[in-house]
Amino acid sequence: KAGVTQTPRYLIKTRGQQVTLSCSPISGHRSVSWYQQTPGQGLQFLFEYFSETQRNKGNFPGRFSGRQFSNSRSEMNVSTLELGDSALYLCASSYRTGEDTIYFGEGSWLTVV
Amino acid sequence: GNSVTQMEGPVTLSEEAFLTINCTYTATGYPSLFWYVQYPGEGLQLLLKATKADDKGSNKGFEATYRKETTSFHLEKGSVQVSDSAVYFCALSDNSDYKLSFGAGTTVTVRA
Numbered sequence: 334k335a336g337v338t339q340t341p342r343y344l345i346k347t348r349g350q351q352v353t354l355s356c357s358p359i360s361g362h363r364s365v366s367w368y369q370q371t372p373g374q375g376l377q378f379l380f381e382y383f384s385e386t387q388r389n390k391g392n393f394p395g396r397f398s399g400r401q402f403s404n405s406r407s408e409m410n411v412s413t414l415e416l417g418d419s420a421l422y423l424c425a426s427s428y429r430t431g432e433d434t435i436y437f438g439e440g441s442w443l444t445v446v
Numbered sequence: 447g448n449s450v451t452q453m454e455g456p457v458t459l460s461e462e463a464f465l466t467i468n469c470t471y472t473a474t475g476y477p478s479l480f481w482y483v484q485y486p487g488e489g490l491q492l493l494l495k496a497t498k499a500d501d502k503g504s505n506k507g508f509e510a511t512y513r514k515e516t517t518s519f520h521l522e523k524g525s526v527q528v529s530d531s532a533v534y535f536c537a538l539s540d541n542s543d544y545k546l547s548f549g550a551g552t553t554v555t556v557r558a
Contacts, residue, residue, distance in 0.1 A: 375549075376551075389543050425546075437482070440488075
C-alpha cells in the first residue's frame with residue numbers, strides 16, 4: 334500500500350510569507366504527526382492529530398499551526414516565515430499511536446530566503 | 447520528561463566491520479523503543495522496534511535489545527556494507543503523549 338505522501342517536496346519562500354504543507358497518511362491510519370528537522374536542533378515534535386483533534390503540541394511558537402481533515406489528511410501552516418524556519422518538515426502516520434509503529438514520509442524541504 | 451541520548455558520530459567503518467551505536471533513554475513508565483534510519487535526501491525509515499523489556503528487535507542484519515535495567519537500546523550489526531551508510535536515530539514513545547522523542551542521530555559511513 335502507498336506510504337505517507339507529503340507535498341510539496343521542495344519549496345523556497347521569502348521571509349514574512351506563509352507556507353502550507355500537506356500530508357496524506359497511509360490508508361487506514363488516523364493519527365498524523367509533524368516533526369521539524371534541522372542540523373542544529375535535530376528532530377523536534379510539532380504536533381499530533383487524531384480524528385481531527387490535536388492531542389499534543391510541541392514547543393513551537395503560535396506561527397506554527399496544523400489541522401486534520403475528516404479523511405485523515407493533514408496540513409501544517411507556518412505564518413510570517415523566518416530564516417530559522419528553513420528545515421525538513423516530516424509528516425508521520427500511525428493507526429492509533431501508543432505502541433503502534435509510526436511511519437514517516439519523505440518530507441518537505443523548506444528554504445526561507 | 448522523556449529523553450534519548452545516543453552516541454555522537456560521525457562513525458567511519460570499513461566494509462564487513464562490526465557496528466555498535468549506543469543509545470540510552472530516560473522515560474517514565476514503559477516506553478516503546480525504535481531505531482530509524484535516514485538515507486541522504488530521504489525521510490525516516492523504521493529499522494526496528496521493541497515494545498517491552500528484553501524484547502529484541504531485528505531487521506536487515508541489525509539488532510537491538512530493550513534493556514530496562516540499563517535503560518539502553520544499543521544498535522548492532524555484525525558485518526556492515528557500504529549501503530548501510532546513513533544517519534541512525536534512536537527514539538522512544540511513552541505510549542501516552544502521542545509523539546516520538548529522538549536522539550541527536552549518528553552518522554555512519556562505511557568505506558569499501
